[in-house]
Amino acid sequence: MADKLNFELVSPESELASEACDMVVMPGEDGDLGILVEHSPMVVLLRPGVVAVHDGGAVVKRLFVAGGFAEVRADGCILLTEEGMDLAAVGREAAARRLDTAQRDFAEVTEEGPARTRAERQVHVAEALVEAVDAA
Amino acid sequence: MSLKELRNRINSVKQTKKITSAMKLVASSKLKRAQEQAERARPFAEKMAEMLANLARGVEGMPEAPRLLSGSDKDDTHLLLVATADRGLCGGFNSSIVRGARRRIAQLEGDGKRVRLICIGRKGRDLLRRDRADLIEEYVADVVSKRQIPFADAERIAQMVTDRFDAGEIDRATIIYNRFKSAISSELTFRQLVPVEVPPLPAAAAEVSNEPGPLYDFEPGEERILAELLPTNLAVQIYRALLENAASEQGARMAAMDNATRNAGEMIDKLTLSYNRQRQAAITKELIEIVSGAEAL
Structure with missing residues (x-):
């Protein structure tokens, strides 16, 4: 039995992280999940939030994902996200600015429809990002 | 042509040569970057295809399967996304795509279907606007010439497709582009986007199917994941094509x-x-004139 979990985070534009670790905590749609090695295979829908990579008893990396999917296998897990970033590289101001823009966009779309749903989603993502940055 | 004309002509061709060779160098460095970007996008697309294959198996034959997967019940209106470049001077690149699109339009109209077009890239729009302007619904500008095509742009285009599909305006969608094979060859490709063509399970997974292969749990249920995965997959397919x-x-x-x-x-x-021949001829002529002039004295 392998004692490490292979964690990968990929976005369509690039591979954001790939490393071996002890545990990954990811933001599932229905609640956070901690994945250890030898987890039963599953596919998880993610909500915007923080992925924490644990190794050697400490959190070595905190990454923000704007939703996505995760595939968990016995030997590791792969996260697919449309957008992801290392929280260490995100400033509080940038996050606040993003929330501001998203809220303004949302306020502009007044009629119901797909455009409004999209704008609302962007607000949720930005809110999650601000929350994640504040918690760091 | 006179000597002077020839000299001008040579100079102008020399200038042209300078330009074309500079363009070649620029294109080859851009090619390298584009190729790298295409390669970086590959793992995501492959994983996504794999997940989709697993999920689609789960909902196969279910009456409530998502419409993006099962399609609308009709087959009347086809949406073609014609992806070309913004600029010319690239051989038959744009014209081969447009020719392929025209052929497909004629074929579909021959079968009595309605055709709508979304043009991605300026050249395709310019060429198709001449005779099929009535079919063009939308023109996506300022995407294909970006240094790095952002995924968000592909998502925007995917939204145009799903919005129309959800509104019942279209029944099928296909993207037309040139698939990259190598620096010197590419292949005109038609890829159906809606309804989604489910990729076959990768060979490795098929091999172990005798044993209980990885049977996935879905969290939340298959249907909810599919409802999220299908639109994303559409964007990924478009992104890849771009x-x-x-x-x-x-x-x-x-x-x-x-x-x-x-x-x-x-x-x-x-x-x-x-030029050298004419110059020599002129010199010879002058010499003859001098010699015969001297002889006449």
Whole structure:
């Protein structure tokens, strides 16, 4: 039995992280999940939030994902996200600015429809990002 | 042509050659970047296809399967996304895509279907606008020439497709682009986006299917994941097509400019040869005139 979990985070534009670790905590749609090695295979829908990579008893990396999917296998897990970033590289101001823009966009779309749903989603993502940055 | 004309001509061809060889260099460095980007996008697309295959198996035959997967019940209106470049001077790149699109339009109209077009890239729009302007619904500008095509742009285009599909305006969607094979060759490709063509399970998974292979739990249920996965998958497919197209464009431009540079070189040689001949002829003529003039004295 392998004692490490292979964690990968990929976005369509690039591979954001790939490393071996002890545990990954990811933001599932229905609640956070901690994945250890030898987890039963599953596919998880993610909500915007923080992925924490644990190794050697400490959190070595905190990454923000704007939703996505995760595939968990016995030997590791792969996260697919449309957008992801290392929280260490995100400033509080940038996050606040993003929330501001998203809220303004949302306020502009007044009629119901797909455009409004999209704008609302962007607000949720930005809110999650601000929350994640504040918690760091 | 007089000597002076020839000299001007040679100079102008030399200038052209300089330009084409510079364009070739630019294209080859852009090609490298486009190729890298296409390669970086690959793991995501492959994983996504794998997940989709697993999920689709789960909901197969279910009456409540998502419409993006099962399609609308009709087959009347086809949406074609014609992805070309913004610029010319890249050999047959744009015209081959447009020709393919025209053929497909004629074929669909022959079968009595309605056709709508979304043009991605300026050249395709310019060419199709001449005779099929009535079919063009939307023109996506300022995407294909970006240094790095952002995924958000592909998502925007995917939204145009799903919005129309959800509104019942279209029944099928296909994207037309050039698939990148190598720097010198690409292949005209039609890829159906809606309804989604489910990729076959990868060979490795099929092999172990005798044993209980990885049977996935879904969290939350299959249907909810599919409802999220299908639109994302659509964007990924479009993103991939755009990246492949960008790489093909640069490859085609590189080849075209390489040819042009070589032709210019040959032309300069030819012109120089006739310039030298004429110059020599003029010298000889003058000499004869001097000699016969001297003899006449």
